[in-house]
Amino acid sequence: TAKQQGRNRCVVYAPAMRHAVSERVALSRDIGAALAHDQIVPYYQPKICLGTGRLIGFEALVRWQRDAQTVLAPAAFSLAMEDAELAFMIGERMARRVAADVRGWLEAGHGIGRVALNVSPAQFTHRELGTALLRHFHAAGVEAHHFDVEITETVFLGRNSDFVAPILDELYRAGVRIALDDFGTGYAGFTHLKQLPIDTIKIDQSFVKDIEQDAFDTAIVCAVIELGRNLGMRVVAEGVETVGQARFLKARGCEFAQGYLFARPMPATGVSAFLRAECSETAAARLALIA
Ligand code: C2E
Ligand code: MG
Ligand code: MG
Ligand code: MG
Numbered sequence: 001t002a003k004q005q006g007r008n009r010c011v012v013y014a015p016a017m018r019h020a021v022s023e024r025v026a027l028s029r030d031i032g033a034a035l036a037h038d039q040i041v042p043y044y045q046p047k048i049c050l051g052t053g054r055l056i057g058f059e060a061l062v063r064w065q066r067d068a069q070t071v072l073a074p075a076a077f078s079l080a081m082e083d084a085e086l087a088f089m090i091g092e093r094m095a096r097r098v099a100a101d102v103r104g105w106l107e108a109g110h111g112i113g114r115v116a117l118n119v120s121p122a123q124f125t126h127r128e129l130g131t132a133l134l135r136h137f138h139a140a141g142v143e144a145h146h147f148d149v150e151i152t153e154t155v156f157l158g159r160n161s162d163f164v165a166p167i168l169d170e171l172y173r174a175g176v177r178i179a180l181d182d183f184g185t186g187y188a189g190f191t192h193l194k195q196l197p198i199d200t201i202k203i204d205q206s207f208v209k210d211i212e213q214d215a216f217d218t219a220i221v222c223a224v225i226e227l228g229r230n231l232g233m234r235v236v237a238e239g240v241e242t243v244g245q246a247r248f249l250k251a252r253g254c255e256f257a258q259g260y261l262f263a264r265p266m267p268a269t270g271v272s273a274f275l276r277a278e279c280s281e282t283a284a285a286r287l288a289l290i291a
Pocket of ligand 4: 182
């Protein structure tokens with residue numbers, strides 16, 4: 001098992017191990033221990049308005065802080081994120097911590113915009129998902145309109161996909177905004193855009209990467225921006241790493257972006273420092289960068 005392989009080995013739970021039942025048991029035990037030791041934590045990545053350079057919010061991204069040196073991204077424990085019980089437990093922890101962090105920043109007087117939680121298909125197999133999220137926001141004393149939920153089109157392919165609409169409606173009625181993540185990488189989501197309370201489309205980073213060189217990617221991104229505009233939805237580009245990409249997106253009418261160009265995902269302590277530094281000058285500097 002993972003433990004027998006030694007303490008210093010970075011254990012990675014990837015789908016290749018899917019068939020190994022003993023690995024599933026070990027994973028479940030290790031995630032349980034990680035939760036017990038508070039090693040499952042949110043990192044936060046800022047989202048920026050390309051028109052003003054201002055911060056509009058953050059995306060919370062799960063990390064497994066195994067020890068002082070090792071921070072694992074979800075790709076390293078994707079098996080857990082795909083398991084209905086483990087994903088639900090991780091989602092509960094994320095919601096609780098994110099809500100508490102948001103409360104702290106609001107109490108400190110920061111304008112933080114909205115903070116987005118990612119929710120995976122495995123979590124949607126629980127009918128009480130919406131109620132559980134709202135309960136965490138309420139327990140932290142933060143109103144639901146401070147939060148977004150990001151879903152991917154793959155939620156409609158999962159088990160219990162008829163839970164998706166009622167869960168999203170419940171969240172939406174409470175003030176949570178719904179974003180469709182990785183747009184364009186699943187199957188065409190037009191029906192979902194029409195039937196569900198979605199108000200944000202996120203352009204997948206795979207289309208942003210070569211946006212300036214690849215005519216196909218350019219066409220797709222421009223079409224998505226246009227679609228969002230015509231549907232009255234906000235459009236956020238993900239994975240913006242270069243000034244060229246940001247300029248290109250802005251010129252094509254994309255309103256919002258996130259990516260390493262502006263900031264990498266950071267722990268909650270980093271966000272506090274980020275928020276203290278945030279002011280009209282930092283926004284102006286971003287604008288100048290992409291002008
Ligand atoms: P996502 O929601 O599409 O998140 C965007 C991913 O792109 C994140 O990877 C982020 O760290 C990364 N990223 C941000 N800016 C850049 C950039 O400029 N360049 C590049 N190359 N990458 C960038 P991460 O954190 O590893 O998350 C991967 C995926 O795991 C997420 O994709 C999301 O689907 C899932 N995930 C993350 N956190 C959670 C969570 O708390 N719950 C659930 N259910 N899923 C999560
Ligand atoms: Mg996301
Ligand atoms: Mg995405
Ligand atoms: Mg993604």
